[in-house]
Amino acid sequence: MNDHYPAGRWDGPAIIVEGLQKSFGEVHALRGIDLVVERGSVLCVLGPNGAGKTTAVKVLTTLLEPDGGRALIEGRDVVRSAPAVREIIGLAGQSAAIQEELTGRENIEIMGRLHHLSKGESRRRAGELLELFDLVDAADRPAKGYSGGMTRRLDLAASLVGRPTVFFLDEPTTGLDPRSRIGMWGIIRELVADGATLLLTTQYLEEADELSDEIVVIDRGKVIAAGTGDNLKNRIGGDVVQFGVVDRTRLGDAAEVVRPLAEGEPTVEEETARVTIRVGSRGSDSLVQTVRALDGAGIHTEHLGIHRPSLDDVFLALTGHTPEDGTRPSRSRSRRGRRDGVVPDATTRQRT
Amino acid sequence: MSMRSSPFVALDIPRPPIAHRIRNGISDTLNLTERDIKIWTRNPSLLFFIVIQPVMFVLLFRYVFGGAIMVSVPGGYVNYLMPGIIAQSAAFASFGTAIALARQTQRGVIDRFRSMPMARSAVLLGRLVADTLRLTITLLIILAVGYAVGFRFENGAGPAVLMVALGVVFGVAICTVSAYVGLAIRDEESVGSFGLIWLFPLTFVSAAFVPVASMPGWLQAFAKNQPVTIVIDEMRGLALGGPLAEHAWQSAAWLLAIFIVFVPLAVRAYRRPG
Ligand SMILES: Nc1ncnc2c1ncn2[C@@H]1O[C@H](COP(=O)(O)OP(=O)(O)OP(=O)(O)O)[C@@H](O)[C@H]1O
Ligand SMILES: [Mg+2]
Numbered sequence: 001m002n003d004h005y006p007a008g009r010w011d012g013p014a015i016i017v018e019g020l021q022k023s024f025g026e027v028h029a030l031r032g033i034d035l036v037v038e039r040g041s042v043l044c045v046l047g048p049n050g051a052g053k054t055t056a057v058k059v060l061t062t063l064l065e066p067d068g069g070r071a072l073i074e075g076r077d078v079v080r081s082a083p084a085v086r087e088i089i090g091l092a093g094q095s096a097a098i099q100e101e102l103t104g105r106e107n108i109e110i111m112g113r114l115h116h117l118s119k120g121e122s123r124r125r126a127g128e129l130l131e132l133f134d135l136v137d138a139a140d141r142p143a144k145g146y147s148g149g150m151t152r153r154l155d156l157a158a159s160l161v162g163r164p165t166v167f168f169l170d171e172p173t174t175g176l177d178p179r180s181r182i183g184m185w186g187i188i189r190e191l192v193a194d195g196a197t198l199l200l201t202t203q204y205l206e207e208a209d210e211l212s213d214e215i216v217v218i219d220r221g222k223v224i225a226a227g228t229g230d231n232l233k234n235r236i237g238g239d240v241v242q243f244g245v246v247d248r249t250r251l252g253d254a255a256e257v258v259r260p261l262a263e264g265e266p267t268v269e270e271e272t273a274r275v276t277i278r279v280g281s282r283g284s285d286s287l288v289q290t291v292r293a294l295d296g297a298g299i300h301t302e303h304l305g306i307h308r309p310s311l312d313d314v315f316l317a318l319t320g321h322t323p324e325d326g327t328r329p330s331r332s333r334s335r336r337g338r339r340d341g342v343v344p345d346a347t348t349r350q351r352t
Numbered sequence: 353m354s355m356r357s358s359p360f361v362a363l364d365i366p367r368p369p370i371a372h373r374i375r376n377g378i379s380d381t382l383n384l385t386e387r388d389i390k391i392w393t394r395n396p397s398l399l400f401f402i403v404i405q406p407v408m409f410v411l412l413f414r415y416v417f418g419g420a421i422m423v424s425v426p427g428g429y430v431n432y433l434m435p436g437i438i439a440q441s442a443a444f445a446s447f448g449t450a451i452a453l454a455r456q457t458q459r460g461v462i463d464r465f466r467s468m469p470m471a472r473s474a475v476l477l478g479r480l481v482a483d484t485l486r487l488t489i490t491l492l493i494i495l496a497v498g499y500a501v502g503f504r505f506e507n508g509a510g511p512a513v514l515m516v517a518l519g520v521v522f523g524v525a526i527c528t529v530s531a532y533v534g535l536a537i538r539d540e541e542s543v544g545s546f547g548l549i550w551l552f553p554l555t556f557v558s559a560a561f562v563p564v565a566s567m568p569g570w571l572q573a574f575a576k577n578q579p580v581t582i583v584i585d586e587m588r589g590l591a592l593g594g595p596l597a598e599h600a601w602q603s604a605a606w607l608l609a610i611f612i613v614f615v616p617l618a619v620r621a622y623r624r625p626g
Contacts, residue, residue, distance in 0.1 A: 012360050061467045063625040075363040084365040086469040097464035099387070099456075101394040113383045114470055116376060142394070162468070 010075030014039040014166050014197035015060065019069030022055050029055040031221035032069065037199055037214075042192050044212035045201040052221040053201035054094055057170045060199070061091045073166050090164030094171050096155035100144040104135050107143055108158050115162035122161070129157040133187065149180030156187065167191075169200040173207060185210055206308050209233070217318065225318050230281055233308075238263070238280035241290050243304035245273045250299050257297045261289050279306070377471035384478025385485075391452065392486060402448055402486070406441035406494045413437070413561055414501050421562050425592050426506050434498040435515065435587035436560030438491055439580060442523025443555050445487055446530035447548055449479060453534030454543040462535070463625060476531055476618050480524055487523040491516055507593040515590035518603065522583045525607045526551075528614040535621035559584050579606040 015037035022030040029052045037043040047053050058064040060071055062082040071078045076085045098107055105126050112122030130139045133153040138146060143154060152172065159167065172188065173181040188211055192198050202208050208215045209229035217225040217232070225232060233239070241261075245254045254275050255266045262277035269276075279286035287306045294301055367373070392399070413433050423432040456462050465475055495503075495516070505512040533547045557571060558564075558580040564572050575581055583606070586599035 010363055016360055058463075058625055063463055063466055070362075072360060072362050075360070076365060077362040080362065081365045083367070083469060084363075086467060089467065091464065091467040093460045093463055095460045097460040099391060099461060101391045102387070106390070110383060110387050111468075114380060114465070114468055116379065116469070159464070 012072075012075060013037055014041075014074055015043070015199060016072040017056075017060070017069070018071070020056065020059060020066050020071055021068035022052075022059060022064060022066050028221050030059070030066070033218065033221070033223055035216050035223065035226070037197055039197050040192075040195050041213040042198045042200070042211055044208035044215045045199065045218060046203070046205060046208045046215055047201070047218040048203060050220075051218045053218065054170055055221075056218070057091070057093075057168050057199070057201060061089055061168055062086055087162075088165045090159040090162060090167035092152075092156045092159040092167075092169045092172060094174070096151045098143045098146075098151055098155055098158070101142060103140050104143055104146070104150075104154050104157075105130060105139045107154060108161055111158045112161040117161070125161050129160060132190075133157045134183075147180075149176050149183065152176060152180070152184065153187065156184075160191070164196065166197045166199075169198065171201055171203065174203065181207075205229075205232075209308070219318075233281060238278060239283050239286075240276055240307045241279050241287055241305070242274060242276045242307060243290070243294070243301040245275065246300040246302055248273045251275070253297060254294065254299050254301075257293045257299065258290055261286055261293065274303075373471065376469075377474055377477075380470045380474035381477040381481060384474055385481040388452070388479055388482035389485060392448065392482070395448075402441075402445045402490055403493055405444070406437060406490070407497050409440070410434075410437055410494065410497050410501060417561070421566075423563060425588070427502075427504055427592070430498070430502045431504065431506065431592055432588070433561065434495070434503040435519075435591050436558075436584050437498070438494055438516075438519045439522060439584045439587060440555040440560050441490060441494055442487055442519050443526045443551055443580070445483070445490055445523055446527040446551075447544075448486070449483055449527045450530035450534035450537075450543050450547055451540055453479065453531055454538050454547070455540045457535060457538040458540055462622065466623070466625070472623060473619050475622055476528075476615070479531060480527060483524055483527045484520060487520045487527075488516070491519050491523075505591050507589075507591060511590040515587045518583065518587055518590065521607060522603075525610040525614075528611060528618055532614050532618040532621055535618055535624075554578065554580050559588075579603075579610075582606060 013036045015035070017033055017035045020030050020033040021028075033052070033056060035043065035045075045053050045056060055064065059066045060073065060078060062078050062085050065079055073085045074088055076088070078085050099110075102110070108126035108129055109122045112125050113119065117125060130136050133156065135150060135153060135157065138150060143151065146154060156169070156172065169188070173184050176184060185207070188198070188200070200211065212229065215225075215227065215229055215232055216223055241258075243254075245251050251268060251270070251273055255268050258266055258275065258277050261279065263280050264278055267276040268274075277290070284306065287304075291304065410433070414430050418429045418433065421429055421432075423429055425432045453462070462475065505515075530548060534543055537543050537547050557567075557575050558578060559575065560580065564575045564581065567575055582599055582602045586596065586603045588594070589596045589599060
């Protein structure tokens with residue numbers, strides 16, 4: 001690393017954010033955010049569209065000046081010591097900052113040079129990173145032809161040239177197909193295994209749970225919950241097992257059979273012949289038990305599965321509204337994607 | 353927000369010495385110059401726009417319109433035309449600057465740079481150094497085409513070199529305006545469609561292709577006094593001979609004013625987050 005600053009030693013947390021505020025005219029994007037990230041740990045900021053995730057990342061990476069509060073990265077104030085902060089951070093923003101005309105290798109090398117590495121060192125580092133991110137075969141092709149997943153990987157690789165000690169990933173997997181997403185998770189895990197501090201944002205609870213030591217849920221510029229993934233899931237009732245019953249006449253029997261496995265009452269949807277039970281954090285155990293119980297009673301099922309609570313569930317549990325742009329609890333409690341929430345009038349009438 | 357009591361006191365970090373910062377600034381600028389040139393050479397459409405288009409203008413004005421335009425300079429219309437074409441091409445080359453910067457802002461590249469330990473002015477300076485090289489190459493190609501269709505310097509080698517240099521400096525000045533436009537508008541398409549529309553009246557309502565005296569009176573007032581005409585008149589003087597002094601200081605004043613106004617504006621636009 002090329003830290004030119006004769007920095008004093010810092011023994012505190014890697015990231016400290018206190019009362020951070022930022023408005024764009026009338027829009028209050030951040031309304032007093034507090035968070036702490038210990039060195040070497042992963043914090044995930046979870047929130048729906050417009051929650052303020054990108055704004056927070058931009059303030060922490062010195063791109064935006066906050067209106068109030070303060071933020072320290074390894075003890076360096078993001079406003080007063082912005083140049084010193086830039087020496088130690090890495091950023092992969094929400095859209096990949098790749099120059100399409102340049103090859104993957106050139107994209108990384110130039111970033112190395114701009115981090116004041118020597119030509120040789122930049123080249124070496126680019127080689128390493130291309131290897132790490134599985135881009136060796138495409139390294140000398142213009143980035144224009146890269147797939148979405150490759151572009152993301154290249155972007156992440158380029159943000160690591162300067163060997164940042166604290167790095168920021170803004171929705172690193174948004175827009176990736178499931179396979180690339182899993183690949184990206186693997187890469188992120190490897191990075192943090194090396195001891196770097198990471199703050200990442202996502203809209204997916206599952207992702208937050210997979211990658212982070214701690215999760216902070218933000219909504220409309222405020223922290224509405226914080227804790228480990230299990231913490232949060234317990235607060236919202238944990239996992240859910242759901243199945244359809246082939247023979248509708250046995251719907252009632254099915255509910256009786258699984259009742260002992262459920263936390264609370266099973267939910268029975270007559271219309272679709274579906275049964276849902278909450279199983280807390282017992283996860284796949286309860287899935288196995290459900291299958292056994294139903295099988296034992298001779299009940300045939302379809303679409304049997306266990307679901308992690310989604311961001312929608314978190315929001316419903318924590319705020320009483322779903323994360324659809326400012327939906328008030330009084331107006332609609334509909335879940336995203338359900339017909340009555342998305343298509344008004346015609347379709348709704350048919351259902352009711 | 354009231355002050356919070358926090359046990360953490362931020363580190364007090366002194367800025368590195370000025371010499372160190374200058375050294376880094378120069379290295380950043382040159383690295384970005386190299387990067388911009390690389391990108392330029394890989395963009396066939398920009399190459400086309402910047403080199404082929406002026407060549408077509410030369411041929412068009414020389415052979416199609418040229419016969420109808422009366423001028424009184426040694427060597428006839430082709431000699432009159434070339435300084436005008438060169439200035440116009442230099443100005444239009446700034447399209448590339450505006451579009452590249454808008455694209456980079458849009459794609460988050462500029463924000464990435466801003467999060468890195470780089471000199472704040474390096475992106476603009478690197479761009480302008482690259483533009484200087486780009487313009488020099490472009491203008492020399494156009495001059496070569498001009499020579500092929502009959503253009504000749506009539507005033508000796510020294511002034512001829514000065515003319516090319518003035519064309520380049522003029523082009524770089526317009527590039528700073530375009531850099532500001534690109535960084536401020538930040539949308540490739542808007543920049544391409546209307547961000548640089550002002551270049552058309554500025555270059556056509558000038559002495560670039562026809563003598564100002566042939567225009568209607570109300571237009572002459574503008575055409576005669578605007579910077580493009582003043583620079584072109586000076587370039588003609590250098591290429592073909594004639595009085596130089598008056599236009600020289602006027603040109604210098606205009607160019608200086610453009611740099612003084614637009615370099616800080618562009619740097620400020622760069623610092624605003626995308
Ligand atoms: N430059 C800006 N000017 C005006 N409003 C802005 C600007 N940037 C963000 N906002 C607004 O601030 C709020 C928070 O935006 P932000 O981009 O931080 O959300 P986000 O959580 O990153 O959302 P997403 O998941 O869609 O990326 C939004 O209402 C957004 O419209
Ligand atoms: Mg965002």
